Amino acid sequence: MRFFSTLLAAAVALPCLAADVRVPFEKYKLNNGLRVILSRDASVPVVSIYVLYGVGARSEEKGRTGFAHLFEHMMFQGSANAPKGMHFKTVESNGGSLNGSTHPDFTDYYETLPANKLAVGLWLEADRMRSLAITQENLDNQKEAVKQERRLNFDNRPYNTAIVDKWPEVAFGNWQSSHSIIGSFEDLNAASVDDVAKFFKTYYAPNNAVLCVVGDLNPAEAKKWIEMYFGDIPPQPQPKHPDLTEPADRSPRSEVYRDPHARVPAVIVGYPGPKRRSPDFYALWMADVLLSGGDSSRLQQSLVKGKQSVIQYEANLGWPFAGPADYQDPAVYAVFALHNPNFTGKQIVDQLQEEFDKLGAAPVEAKELERARTFLRAARIKELQSTMARARLLAQHEYFDGDPGVLSTEIDRALAVSSAQIQAAAKKYLTAGKRAVLTIVPAPKAPAKEGQ
């Protein structure tokens, strides 16, 4: 939908995969356990470097919320040979762009550079993996930056607090999954240099990371540099995976959030999803394409157009933090719908449920399914145009599936889903009995009068 491109910070990638574009790669492991993926594409003289660490908000302990994200900030504060400010400066003054992001199950750091600057990017990434500068000054400064980020993106904007802080509480029963990804001011204030140093040692080890490089590279040279810079960073004991088991009781639940900045009402509905890459996963993925993929989708045609009740929506396996590529169970399939205020939140929830029930009640017609398949295929090809998107997806599939090649094979499994499988998955997963609902009600303060 055109008018909402800036509405949500957590923009959701299209749920899709491609049959016509295969991404070649080689994969190997350094002696310290660092997993490396290289993929050569010399069509444009750029390289993308993507480093994924196996730590996210769901790795956090009680009293330590926001650590994964605070740490993402710390990673830009300097290391032994690249002091504060040098990371940004080095990448940008060499013509590149960079960023990092925090997710429930991983944290990533990435840069795209002119192809001749690959060694510089690898040098930078290795230096902070080896020797991050964890000082009181940097920590205090970044605590403030994170608070500022919260004020900007959450406390001062509509919907984001509901989506990022409240929705996980409604959707999940296990604290590991339900606590806020950005954390509380209290926990951030309490973070000490020792806490942060321990976090770094535990999680930011080469054996807990994946390094992926895609672009105009010479593989022999790239391997030489990777060994040179990363090869002797010491490994650490493999961190334990948190217990993410959801409580057995999945009774439906529903909560209301009064949003001081929102002016248009919204609802979020979600359902516990299947195991990653199980047959049901692909079936629900295709169900989502039928429901929410493009202007011909069911939610668009029956709710936005037909009933004229929903104004705009987003949906995904793992919404709002993930899509099919980085979905990790336990997770929910969720729909966010901004709606016409002439309808109540309950009416919208009922209408959404009616669509899900319809999908479970009757097989999808061949023509509609074929259209959804084409949509999915094309969307993935578009996505794969950039070297960074390929680097991200290869690394994520290595991390979650132990095989970057899944990037090229997933599409076949999604496209092979039958009408009957979609119907069965909708019936099994998208039922009112397993539903979580968050209703977002506008509760603005009144503006002052005009004048001097």
Added chain:
Amino acid sequence: MRRVVMFFLGAAVAVCGQDVDRSKPPETPPLGAFKLPAMAETTLPNGLTVVTVRDERFPLVTARLAFGAGSRFDPKNQPGLAEAVAALLTEGTKSRKSRQIAEEAAEIGGSLSGSATPDALVIAGSALSEHTARLLALMADVARYASFPADEVALYKQNRKQALLAQRSESSYLANEKIEEIVFGDHPYARQHPTPESIDALTPETLAQFRDRLLAPNNAVLILIGKLPPPGALRKLLEARFGDWPTRGVPPVPAAPLPEPKRSITLVDRPGSVQADVHVGRLGLTRRDPEFFPLLVGNTVLGGGTSSRLFNHIREEKGYAYSVYSYNEAHRDAALFSAAMQVRNEVVEDATRSLLAEMKRMAAEPVTADELSATKNYLSGNFVIRLQSQEALAAQIVNLKTMGLANDYLEMYTTRVRSTEPDQILKVARKVIAPDHAAIVVVGDAQKIKPALEKFGAVQVTPAR
């Protein structure tokens, strides 16, 4: 579907750890030359300009049909007309219903949508390359035969009003809306956004009139990028879909004198704001201005990216803001230059002082050699990185065609960035970046931040819309 996957277990090349010098970034070879994919341009007899870029890397085609028909063509009491026309072109034609258009777009692995900028109305389409003919048929249909069905117009109005409410709940939207009004004065660039009243006033007739007045082949450029049919076959397709589209006289481009920049302080009251959006802006420079590139480089030193002065002084050193930047938003005939930040209420005064000081410093002393070379590399490198996708290249070509730039603009971009000198930056900074005549617009909680702003002069308070 066969693919070869090689697994290398263990390190392929052994290197001795102790010989490695990690103390500084490695030396690197110079970057090889890179040429943008070639752009070919032709004009059909009816005046439709066609630009093609052949790019065989992906089985995709990206198309843009751009008209000189942006929001500046909206009548004064009808802001939002161009964007409404753009949005509703794809909601029904003489031969296709809205749903049919959506289904056909999905069937060809594509998308089809309309949007409006201040200068242009753009129909954007894409498809798997095997469906290029169907994509062109769809685009021609919506461009030429949109029917603006009454029910679709009614739904658009209803949803657009709600969308506007949602947009206005974002402080950054309110800030942009206000600073455009102040900086562009009576010029049509001041009216880029609809109002609830102007949305209410939309009718199928006003929409069709706008289309009939402005959507003519001689007022358009068609851009096609990707794995295209061979030239002869493509020409035939274009003739079939667009060849009999009659040429039409189009009205002159609306304009008005631009106001002299002058200092004013406007506070848009948004009760409950925990932060203030501060914008300091004035007229900037268009891309056709001979000083555009010095301003581009100077602006980047000041507030582009994470190596910029604003990012380092206001975010990293002072911790006033998470987001702080500056920009020169160039339209065809005028531009908005602005520095902007979002700061917590308690530091509005200090942060604004720092922001103004950094703008002044740009006009007082030349940028350093280090800053200059780093910024040139940044702009040139990112220029290539950003052109990786068909969509990004299409956006650049739409810009150059709708802003009246020469076809070599993209090719010359890097050279022009690289040839910028410090004294050119200083000169343009005195003219554009110096904040003495810039308007200050702040969106925030008036109760909390008005006294801080009054330190800078008289404050006009206006309620958030």
